[in-house]
Amino acid sequence: MILFENISKSFFDGKKQVQAVDDFNLRIRPGEFVCIVGASGCGKSTLLNMVAGFNKPSSGQILLNGEPVTGIDPRCGMIFQSYALFPWKTVLGNVEFGLKMQGIPRQQRQEIAGKYIDMVGLTSFADSYPCELSGGMRQRVTIARALANNPEILLMDEPFAALDAMTRQVLQEELLRIVDESNKTTLFITHSIDEAILLADRIVIMSARPGRVKDDLRINLPRPRHVTDQLATEYLDLKASIWSSVEEEVRQNMLFNA
Amino acid sequence: MSRLAQYRTMIISIISVIVFGLIWELSGRLGWISTVFLPTPSAIFQEGMALLRSGILQADILASTRRVLVGFLISAAVAVPLGLILGTSEVLKAVFDPIISIIRPLPALSWIPLSMLWLGIGESQKYAIVFMGAFAPTLVYIIDATKRVDPLLIKAAQNLGASRWAVLREVVLPGALPNILSGLKVVLAVAWTCIISAEMVGASNGLGFRIWNAKDWGNTPQVLLGMVSISLTVLVMDQIFKQLERKLVPWERG
Numbered sequence: 001m002i003l004f005e006n007i008s009k010s011f012f013d014g015k016k017q018v019q020a021v022d023d024f025n026l027r028i029r030p031g032e033f034v035c036i037v038g039a040s041g042c043g044k045s046t047l048l049n050m051v052a053g054f055n056k057p058s059s060g061q062i063l064l065n066g067e068p069v070t071g072i073d074p075r076c077g078m079i080f081q082s083y084a085l086f087p088w089k090t091v092l093g094n095v096e097f098g099l100k101m102q103g104i105p106r107q108q109r110q111e112i113a114g115k116y117i118d119m120v121g122l123t124s125f126a127d128s129y130p131c132e133l134s135g136g137m138r139q140r141v142t143i144a145r146a147l148a149n150n151p152e153i154l155l156m157d158e159p160f161a162a163l164d165a166m167t168r169q170v171l172q173e174e175l176l177r178i179v180d181e182s183n184k185t186t187l188f189i190t191h192s193i194d195e196a197i198l199l200a201d202r203i204v205i206m207s208a209r210p211g212r213v214k215d216d217l218r219i220n221l222p223r224p225r226h227v228t229d230q231l232a233t234e235y236l237d238l239k240a241s242i243w244s245s246v247e248e249e250v251r252q253n254m255l256f257n258a
Numbered sequence: 259m260s261r262l263a264q265y266r267t268m269i270i271s272i273i274s275v276i277v278f279g280l281i282w283e284l285s286g287r288l289g290w291i292s293t294v295f296l297p298t299p300s301a302i303f304q305e306g307m308a309l310l311r312s313g314i315l316q317a318d319i320l321a322s323t324r325r326v327l328v329g330f331l332i333s334a335a336v337a338v339p340l341g342l343i344l345g346t347s348e349v350l351k352a353v354f355d356p357i358i359s360i361i362r363p364l365p366a367l368s369w370i371p372l373s374m375l376w377l378g379i380g381e382s383q384k385y386a387i388v389f390m391g392a393f394a395p396t397l398v399y400i401i402d403a404t405k406r407v408d409p410l411l412i413k414a415a416q417n418l419g420a421s422r423w424a425v426l427r428e429v430v431l432p433g434a435l436p437n438i439l440s441g442l443k444v445v446l447a448v449a450w451t452c453i454i455s456a457e458m459v460g461a462s463n464g465l466g467f468r469i470w471n472a473k474d475w476g477n478t479p480q481v482l483l484g485m486v487s488i489s490l491t492v493l494v495m496d497q498i499f500k501q502l503e504r505k506l507v508p509w510e511r512g
Binding site: 052054072073074076077078080082084085086087088089097098101102129130131145146149 | 408410411413414415416417418419420421424428429432433435507508509510
């Protein structure tokens with residue numbers, strides 16, 4: 001469970017103080033898959049970084065299963081948009097990294113890592129270096145790396161944004177399957193409304209800067225979902241209503257940045 | 259570059275060397291240039307064969323190479339870990355920065371008098387000169403390489419539970435390694451400059467000593483032979499280093 005209590009965050013951009021997030025409150029239940037959608041600059045990534053402990057909120061606190069985040073927290077598995085794979089480690093070396101940090105003996109951690117590499121379908125690439133893999137494959141490795149460490153919470157910061165449209169759809173399907181299997185609490189940040197509807201149990205729409213919760217929608221589409229569900233009327237209606245909510249914020253943000 | 263184009267470039271280079279050598283040789287033989295000042299390639303070659311037969315040349319190359327390697331390795335052994343630490347700790351960097359700033363602009367040769375006073379003209383003095391010449395630039399290269407490691411990778415490692423020490427060992431060191439190695443390659447050439455100078459000032463063997471000694475006897479072929487030997491030895495070491503680089507950073511291939 002993730003609990004955001006009155007989170008505010010401001011920082012200095014040169015001499016100007018910028019209020020990135022203002023009085024943000026949200027409660028994410030165990031096992032829930034929540035997508036945060038919002039215009040660029042609304043503080044989505046800032047929020048995620050605060051959950052992972054990379055940044056501290058200026059005020060308020062974040063609780064993970066009742067315990068406050070006080071530093072970089074391995075209870076959260078972070079998946080970055082630009083992969084952040086270690087180029088000098090093979091796929092196996094990357095995936096077993098967290099286990100190695102826990103001091104798990106080599107044979108055991110290779111066994112566990114192998115299981116997750118298999119889960120993302122890269123068994124035949126276990127000994128390849130990241131530079132030998134495509135973008136989609138690299139993002140599969142980061143997912144396996146995060147899961148192998150068995151975090152309580154998965155944090156995903158626009159993980160598929162850098163991928164081409166088709167690869168993205170394939171990975172979205174895979175993520176659906178993986179998340180259904182592992183049932184981990186997931187906080188997923190995206191620009192894409194389609195992606196949010198497809199993946200989420202709940203979509204949180206953020207306002208333009210300073211970021212607050214603008215809308216909080218439950219997505220009741222049945223699971224397991226598939227990319228082809230995006231053609232159903234129910235889906236399209238949802239998309240239209242979310243877009244009208246987001247559009248205001250995007251327009252406001254464009255004015256703000258002009 | 260295609261295979262054919264590679265061969266073509268190589269053939270052009272070989273012809274260039276031959277033509278250059280011929281012009282040099284002819285200008286000596288035809289008396290355009292005095293061979294007292296610039297001996298012909300053939301004279302240098304003959305001198306080389308003579309010194310090889312007596313074993314002097316091999317001994318000199320070996321002596322200089324050993325001094326370079328020992329001084330260079332001691333310097334690297336101290337500078338690499340220190341640089342990694344200074345590159346990741348602002349506090350320690352602030353402590354060491356003034357010292358480094360003062361030592362760094364000093365040419366290694368300026369240490370020769372003091373080192374002779376402290377250590378005489380034996381081997382340890384030679385190692386010390388190489389060390390003093392190599393240490394500061396190595397340290398600066400390492401700190402710079404450390405700072406250029408992608409901070410996102412450090413974040414990722416910390417997120418996966420890496421301690422401070424584990425981040426240094428598992429992320430900063432391998433992440434900086436390609437830049438560390440290219441820095442060390444530059445420093446290796448600096449180390450050669452140091453040892454040749456040190457040997458010219460005070461030594462009884464080594465390539466620097468051989469050149470200086472030959473000059474005193476007016477033996478210009480031997481002076482040039484010494485210079486050619488330095489050049490070839492450094493080239494060979496550079497090649498060995500490149501092979502080592504390939505072995506150590508396999509992920510950078512291609």
